[in-house]
Amino acid sequence: MNPLHQxxxxxxxxxxxxxxxxxxxxxxxxxxxxxxxxNQIGESLNDTSILNRIGLTQISGGLNSDWGIALLNLNTMLFPDDGNLWDSLGEGYLLLGDKENARLNFKKALELGQEKECHWCKNSQKKLILIQSNPNLN
Structure with missing residues (x-):
């Protein structure tokens, strides 16, 4: 067979x-x-945005919230020092109405942001205030 046609x-x-x-x-x-x-690509996941994007899409799009939270949790396990990922996990829990887990993850995001340029801190702070000031928030 001609190699050009394979x-x-x-x-x-x-x-x-x-x-x-x-x-x-x-x-x-x-x-x-x-x-x-x-095993499939021969290297570890090294792009934090992939799991974040898919996880949040699964939750916010009402597609598969179990997988969405699982992917966001996995991302924080793989990259535990990335505060932005903890902020995203907080967002995921907040979207699901789990205020306690959302609060814990927003707090963790703020802790990790103390020693770095924290582009996620404003969001985490805003969401913590929202959770605290709205006890009936779903």
């Missing part, structure tokens, strides 16, 4: 692999996602 397989990108994993497994298996990605 079909070439285009490898999936990380986002596609995450969605494949989500379709194949329940959210309780999210901890295994990191190894799955590493």
């Amino acid at each position: 079909a070439q397989v285009i490898p999936k990108n990380v986002s596609e692999l995450i969605y494949d994993f989500m379709r194949a497994y329940p959210a309780e298996k999210s901890i295994q996602l990191h190894d799955f990605i590493k």
